[in-house]
Amino acid sequence: CPSARLSPQLHRRGFRCLDGVDGSAGMLERARSTGLYRQLRPCVLGREPLPAPAEHYDAVTVVGALGEGQVPSAAVPELLRVTKPGGFLCLTTRSNPSNRRYKAELEAALEGLERQGAWRKVLAQEVERWERATSEEESTQGTGYISGVVYIYRKCPVPPLEEG
Numbered sequence: 001c002p003s004a005r006l007s008p009q010l011h012r013r014g015f016r017c018l019d020g021v022d023g024s025a026g027m028l029e030r031a032r033s034t035g036l037y038r039q040l041r042p043c044v045l046g047r048e049p050l051p052a053p054a055e056h057y058d059a060v061t062v063v064g065a066l067g068e069g070q071v072p073s074a075a076v077p078e079l080l081r082v083t084k085p086g087g088f089l090c091l092t093t094r095s096n097p098s099n100r101r102y103k104a105e106l107e108a109a110l111e112g113l114e115r116q117g118a119w120r121k122v123l124a125q126e127v128e129r130w131e132r133a134t135s136e137e138e139s140t141q142g143t144g145y146i147s148g149v150v151y152i153y154r155k156c157p158v159p160p161l162e163e164g
Contacts (some may be wrong), residue, residue: 003090007034007036019039021040021050021051022042023043025042037095045062045071046072046078047139055085056083056084057083058084059083059087059119060083062079062092065141066093067094067099068098068101073108076091076109079091086154088153088155091110093147094130095130095147098138113153114153117156118156119154121151121152124150126148128140129147131145132145
């Protein structure tokens with residue numbers, strides 16, 4: 001599900017048809033208690049397909065779940081599958097030392113889909129104070145925070161069929 005910070009922000013900005021998935025029943029119940037979601041369904045990204053038809057959503061967000069031991073980078077094509085042509089995908093990951101290998105794998109997957117013409121990068125922005133660090137080793141230059149990256153992609157329209 002979108003984070004506890006993101007869904008209220010989306011709602012305040014006029015987004016009213018929010019759906020969410022999560023592998024945790026507790027997180028789904030927490031999201032349900034906000035009253036902001038149209039529907040919430042259990043789903044473990046990377047292990048099962050999203051419970052939505054192809055090209056269903058104008059925008060797809062994954063905030064805080066793309067990281068080592070969480071959603072595998074191999075799940076990105078499934079996010080793209082449920083996004084409408086011309087729709088947007090907003091993805092985030094951490095840049096802390098324990099997530100560097102995952103971040104490199106994720107960026108290779110993102111770049112591969114762009115080379116295939118599946119989408120175009122709109123933005124890749126580093127955020128220095130992404131979230132509070134849980135240990136001094138993870139802290140960016142002793143700030144008490146770890147850095148992260150926000151990626152925004154736009155799914156390419158389906159090319160028209162050639163006649164003839």
